[in-house]
Amino acid sequence: MVVLLAQDLNLLRLMAEILSHAGWQTLEFRSIHSFLEGMQTSQQRISALVVDFHPLSMPDRDVIEMLNGLSVPILALRPFALDQVEQSGLVSLSKPFQANDLIQSIKGLASSELAPLIQGSPHV
Amino acid sequence: MSDKSQIAESSVFYRCVEASSEPIMMTNLRGRIIYVNPAWSRVYGYSFDEAIGQTPRMLRSQHQSEDFYNTMWKEILDPQNGVWRGELVNQAKDGSEVPVLLTISPYKELSSESTDGYMAWAVDLREKRHLEAQILKQDRLATIGELTSGLAHEIGTPMSVIRGRAELLQLELSQDLKANRSLSIIIRQIDRISSLISSLLRLTSQKSSVELVAVDVKKCFQEVLDLFEYKLRKGKVEVSLSVPDSCLILADFERLEQVFINLIVNGIYAMEKKEGTEKRVLKLQAQASECGKKIAILIEDNGTGIPPHLKQKIFEPFFTTKPTTSGTGLGLSIVSRLVQEMNGEISLTSSEGVGAQFVLKFKMA
Numbered sequence: 001m002v003v004l005l006a007q008d009l010n011l012l013r014l015m016a017e018i019l020s021h022a023g024w025q026t027l028e029f030r031s032i033h034s035f036l037e038g039m040q041t042s043q044q045r046i047s048a049l050v051v052d053f054h055p056l057s058m059p060d061r062d063v064i065e066m067l068n069g070l071s072v073p074i075l076a077l078r079p080f081a082l083d084q085v086e087q088s089g090l091v092s093l094s095k096p097f098q099a100n101d102l103i104q105s106i107k108g109l110a111s112s113e114l115a116p117l118i119q120g121s122p123h124v
Numbered sequence: 125m126s127d128k129s130q131i132a133e134s135s136v137f138y139r140c141v142e143a144s145s146e147p148i149m150m151t152n153l154r155g156r157i158i159y160v161n162p163a164w165s166r167v168y169g170y171s172f173d174e175a176i177g178q179t180p181r182m183l184r185s186q187h188q189s190e191d192f193y194n195t196m197w198k199e200i201l202d203p204q205n206g207v208w209r210g211e212l213v214n215q216a217k218d219g220s221e222v223p224v225l226l227t228i229s230p231y232k233e234l235s236s237e238s239t240d241g242y243m244a245w246a247v248d249l250r251e252k253r254h255l256e257a258q259i260l261k262q263d264r265l266a267t268i269g270e271l272t273s274g275l276a277h278e279i280g281t282p283m284s285v286i287r288g289r290a291e292l293l294q295l296e297l298s299q300d301l302k303a304n305r306s307l308s309i310i311i312r313q314i315d316r317i318s319s320l321i322s323s324l325l326r327l328t329s330q331k332s333s334v335e336l337v338a339v340d341v342k343k344c345f346q347e348v349l350d351l352f353e354y355k356l357r358k359g360k361v362e363v364s365l366s367v368p369d370s371c372l373i374l375a376d377f378e379r380l381e382q383v384f385i386n387l388i389v390n391g392i393y394a395m396e397k398k399e400g401t402e403k404r405v406l407k408l409q410a411q412a413s414e415c416g417k418k419i420a421i422l423i424e425d426n427g428t429g430i431p432p433h434l435k436q437k438i439f440e441p442f443f444t445t446k447p448t449t450s451g452t453g454l455g456l457s458i459v460s461r462l463v464q465e466m467n468g469e470i471s472l473t474s475s476e477g478v479g480a481q482f483v484l485k486f487k488m489a
Contacts, residue, residue: 008281014288021295054277079280095280096318099291 001044002106004028005035006052006077015050015102022103032063047110050102052077052095064090073109075102147224147246150231153239155179167248169217180244185221187213200228200242211249219432223249261440265461269328276321287314323454334465338489339375341410341421342367348384352392359396360404367410372489373419379462386455387423387482394427394480402426418485426479435472 002024006012009030016026027042029035049072053063067074068090076090077097093105141148147164151157160175168175168183175182184193192212199205207229214222224246230239290310297303345365349356356363373380388406395404405426413420430438439460463470463484474480 006281008285010285011281014285014292017292018288021292052281054280077280077284079276096283096287096314099288 001025001027001046002110003035003039003046003049003072005030005032005049007031008052011052018099018102019106021099022106024106032066046072048073048075048106050075050077050106054079075105075109147248149175149180149244149246150241151180151244152241155242158241164246167216167222167246168214174217183214183216183222185213185215187221196228200230206230214246223253225249265328268324272321272324272328276325279317279321283314283318287311290314320454323458326458334376334379336374336376336466338372339377339380341371341373341380341419342369344377344380344384345408348381348388351385352388355392356406359392361392361395362403362405364405364407365409367408371410371419373421373486374489375466375468375486379466383459383462383484384423386459390455391423391425391427391480394429395425396427398426398428398477412488413485417488419488421484421486422481423484424479424481429476429478430472430474430480431476435474438472439470 002019004012004015004019004026005028006015007030012028012030016028019026024047027038027044029038049067049070051067051074053076064076074090076092078092078094091105091109093101141161144161145163147167148159148161149157149164150159157175157178157180160170160172165171165175170178170182196208196210199208207227209225209227211223211225214224216222226244226246228242228244231241231243232238233240287310290307294304294307297307342365345367349363349365391406395406398404403426407422407424409422409424410419411422412418438456440457460470466486468484468486470485471483472480473483
């Protein structure tokens with residue numbers, strides 16, 4: 001299972017279709033809140049989380065820092081060269097990306113050791 | 125203390141004028157030049173002997189109209205004024221333009237009551253203009269940077285969607301060759317926009333921390349030549365690499381590599397554009413300069429060259445002589461920016477139809 005987190009619906013659907021062609025199942029979220037809620041109830045093992053940071057934000061929290069705290073491989077989508085993401089240490093893919101690059105990035109991340117999505121969460 | 129006439133008759137004034145760092149010129153009443161100081165010769169390129177007997181018209185450029193000079197002389201000849209002060213652009217012997225702040229006033233011999241001629245004293249404004257142009261350029265780049273950064277945020281997603289959808293359609297319509305060709309065109313055009321935005325971001329990004337380390341010039345050249353092996357062979361370009369082993373400069377390897385790439389791409393393009401059967405030669409050299417404190421790196425092609433009136437413009441963003449489908453006009457402005465970031469210098473010597481020679485100077489490591 002690959003979790004997709006992006007505000008733009010077209011981008012979400014595109015990534016879901018590309019990954020579906022490559023044999024992945026996906027779960028899509030358009031906001032941080034719905035993502036956090038969804039993860040509380042999800043029983044599935046997550047192979048990777050793809051996040052489009054722009055324009056995701058939370059009023060009182062640093063999104064990158066918060067996601068970095070999750071024990072799941074993250075692929076950050078960045079618009080061309082966004083220093084904020086580059087400096088965060090996350091694996092990133094710049095937009096516009098090639099379908100194959102998205103698939104290969106996910107494969108690379110998913111091959112790393114899987115772990116519960118939210119540490120200490122009883123639901124995962 | 126000496127009296128006024130003693131000072132005037134001594135050679136002190138003459139020596140002061142000769143030693144002045146500002147160009148000074150004197151004419152007689154008929155407007156013929158009777159004296160120029162060494163600074164004048166230095167700035168305009170004419171020797172003392174070449175200037176004497178000529179008129180100041182020899183310095184006129186296209187920047188001022190005949191009306192401008194008529195008004196200027198009216199003011200000088202008007203007893204109420206008797207002096208003219210203003211900015212104008214003169215032309216030196218080599219054709220280059222020299223902006224100056226000029227003061228023209230009549231002079232009299234000590235014993236004379238009437239005007240004997242005119243003296244022009246100029247302040248060379250080239251350095252000031254250069255600095256102003258630099259500031260303007262920085263302002264423009266900062267504006268472009270802000271716009272690009274905002275644009276990059278907004279268009280990255282729709283461009284991903286267009287590109288991705290085109291790729292998915294290619295999969296679905298794999299049997300339809302015509303549709304596939306069209307979709308390939310869409311993808312290539314998206315990649316072109318993407319490359320332009322990335323170049324703009326690179327040009328305008330404010331990277332303050334460039335770590336300068338010892339970089340081997342020969343190794344950097346060799347890596348770039350490996351990248352261009354096919355292109356050079358295809359373009360029948362002969363490369364003459366003359367860089368001593370362990371030629372180390374203070375630079376950033378990736379930036380230097382990008383500088384070499386952009387200059388070599390331009391060189392290859394200029395040679396391919398040149399008609400005729402002349403052998404295409406790309407010279408890459410490095411040698412110590414400025415008493416061994418710096419290394420001068422030379423990248424020279426024998427392509428079409430750059431016309432003199434474009435030499436100042438080629439480092440400006442969006443300036444290109446290439447067709448719109450082949451160039452973004454950012455390559456050389458990126459080179460200029462990267463060289464600046466590495467505390468280097470870049471200069472260009474070029475003759476139209478003969479070729480272009482870029483010289484980069486960096487501190488020796």
